[in-house]
Amino acid sequence: MKKLSFMLLVLLFVFIMPENGHAASGNNKIFLDGKELTAGQSVPVENVNGTIMVPLRMIVENLGYKVEWNQSAKTVTIKQEGKVIKLSVGQKTASVDGNTVILTEAPVLKTDTSLVPIRFISEQFGLLVEWDNKEKTVTITSPAASSDSGSSTGSNSSGEGTSTVTSPPDSADNLTMVNGVSFSGNQLIIAMDGSSEPKISVLNNPDRIVVDIPNATFSDAFGSGQSLDPNLQGKLDATEYPDVKEIRYSLFSSNPYTVRFVIQLNYSKDFGYSTSVDSTSKLAIVDLNAIGGLAAAGSTGTTNDTTVPPGSNGKKLIVLDAGHGAKDSGAIGVTGKYEKNFNLAVVLKAQALLKKEANIDVVLTRSDDTFLELKDRVAIANNLNADLFVSVHANSSSTSVASGTETYFKRDESKAFAKVMHKYLVQATGLSDRGVQYGNFHVIRETKMPAVLLEVGYLSNKKDEALLFTNDLQDRVAASIVSGIKEYLGIS
Known part of the structure; x- marks a missing residue:
């Protein structure tokens, strides 16, 4: 048998x-x-x-x-x-x-x-x-x-x-499963399920930071959300980061099982890095936002004490979440457009604007067409102790006449933030004001900071869909997100 x-x-x-x-x-x-x-x-x-x-x-x-x-x-x-x-x-x-x-x-x-x-x-x-x-x-x-x-x-x-x-x-039941990875805000964030402790090394010729996760393999969810070829290898897009040449990952060994991530640098640069592993949220983070030198961190990958993580030096840390991604398209518009693409376009534009703010740091849950579980999106914000969390979405309805803009909150501490964000969002879209509403959504329920979920418009409405996929509307929505964040935080 x-x-x-x-x-x-x-x-x-x-x-x-x-x-x-x-x-x-x-x-x-x-x-x-x-x-x-x-x-x-x-x-x-x-x-x-x-x-x-x-x-x-x-x-x-x-x-x-x-x-x-x-x-x-x-x-x-x-x-x-x-x-x-x-x-x-x-x-x-x-x-x-x-x-x-x-x-x-x-x-x-x-x-x-x-x-x-x-x-x-x-x-x-x-x-x-x-x-x-x-x-x-x-x-x-x-x-x-x-x-x-x-x-x-x-x-x-x-x-x-x-x-x-x-x-x-x-003993495969004891293997750590690597479920997802993203690179945003100069941080490599690895979502995993298991007890393995990542090992970090700094290597030269070429200059690179290597993250090995022992007793680990890729889960099926990883292969559905990120690029993973038949050899169990893939790469992340890091074109926006001048220090980083590429980020690649692979099943480095199957005896013993080891998953490896490599951050290859464009040149030897005088900056450090820090690493952290949150056993509760199951996230491993390699943060390249640091001062000092890689040499100071040593070749063993120990944490550099001079690191400057996002949200430090008095800056407020905002986590922007582009809903859905990869296999999860979200709502599909009347002409076949995907919600996930709209969400990401707006978040990337908002990120670019927030980067110009001297008192604000920004981190994205995803910066390309990848898939993250809801719990992983929440874990990113909670693990970084973010000040605010904003999730961007587009709506859908069984009736084509539904139209307008909504903003959702779950916890009482988020209500005031939702009202401010909604005020600017409605002005930006020019669509019907469907109000600030209570919503029991995972990403705004489980986050520990004020959190809102924006439903910008309805993809099931032909006019809304056409408007949402214009650069002008996306630019206005991105600007409204920044305006709402700044007003709520009292930043001029």
């Missing part, structure tokens, strides 16, 4: 596929425990947005699992040893014993065959999976037939030969 595994496993494989986006199915082969499946037949294996997709039924039925297909609902149900897995064609979420699992790509239907990410096969069935790029061959080894050597996952950066998916050790 084959054993199901529901741990978060790690996939490392390298591939180079044809330019037309999929492999020629006639050349593909799949081997399970040394036996070729459907020998002599065409086997569908495709590359969808960088994810290798393999036929689900062909594999699981040969493992002895029961497979049910619902034609009308386009759903697949797999049952074995009391475990139940459900997937739907076109949906990036699957159900595993009632728990939601995020897929790197949604299952697709090809000639009555459901194709699913090869990573899903390895993760949910405890299998070792190899992709041979030269031969276009998938080799699958079940746990019963695999060795107990526990060897490290291998990869070939040239894209040739084979790369292997290995199952984590029996």
Whole structure:
């Protein structure tokens, strides 16, 4: 009896596929425990947005699992040893014993065959999976037939030969899961779930700061929210920061498991850094806003005592939150425009204006199209002891006639802030004043400082949507956010 595994496993494989986006199915082969499946037949294996997709039924039925297909609902149900897995064609979420699992790509239907990410096969069935790029061959080894050597996952950066998916050790439940990362306000903020303590090092040639998180791997949520290629590598955009050349991350090792983040500098610069880990909020922060030298911090990565974190020296710290992001588009307008894009555009404009204020520091929860859980957005503000929190959104309704601007607060200490922000926001939009309202939203409920959520207009209203996606309106809204913040803080 084959054993199901529901741990978060790690996939490392390298591939180079044809330019037309999929492999020629006639050349593909799949081997399970040394036996070729459907020998002599065409086997569908495709590359969808960088994810290798393999036929689900062909594999699981040969493992002895029961497979049910619902034609009308386009759903697949797999049952074995009391475990139940459900997937739907076109949906990036699957159900595993009632728990939601995020897929790197949604299952697709090809000639009555459901194709699913090869990573899903390895993760949910405890299998070792190899992709041979030269031969276009998938080799699958079940746990019963695999060795107990526990060897490290291998990869070939040239894209040739084979790369292997290995199952984590029996203690995988103790692995720290890295859920998200952002770089804003010259701070690298890593959201994780686990007890691992990051280790910081300063290295030269080239100059860089290295953050290693031991006993850790990327969660599925990370791969859905941030760029993560099949080798479990990715980069963050740091083009706005002249000191930083690039920020990259990877699963550095699978024996032992280690996630690595690298902040590569453009040049050796006379500044320091500080690090902090909040065990409650599950955030690790590397703050580059410091004076002194990197050399003073030493090559061990110890904290530089001369750091100047955001909000210090009498400055007020504002956290701006662009709602939604990446897989979470937010509301979709009547012409197909995404709320997440509007939110980010306004927040970036507001950030640029706030940076001109001598008495204000600003940090963003996200500065590009990435995904953060609500709790991570809150944790950023709470961990930094921010003075104010502003979350920017656009609204939607089941009726196309709904229009106007709303501002929400949850806690009494936020009500006065909401009234000031709303006054300027309504002036900026020129839309109907729908008032200041009480709202039980997570980001304004769990934050510890005055916090508001701005609903600028309705994407479900054609006129509102057209207005929201103009630079003029976005500039006015950004300016209104700054004006409201300054009035509430008493800054002239």
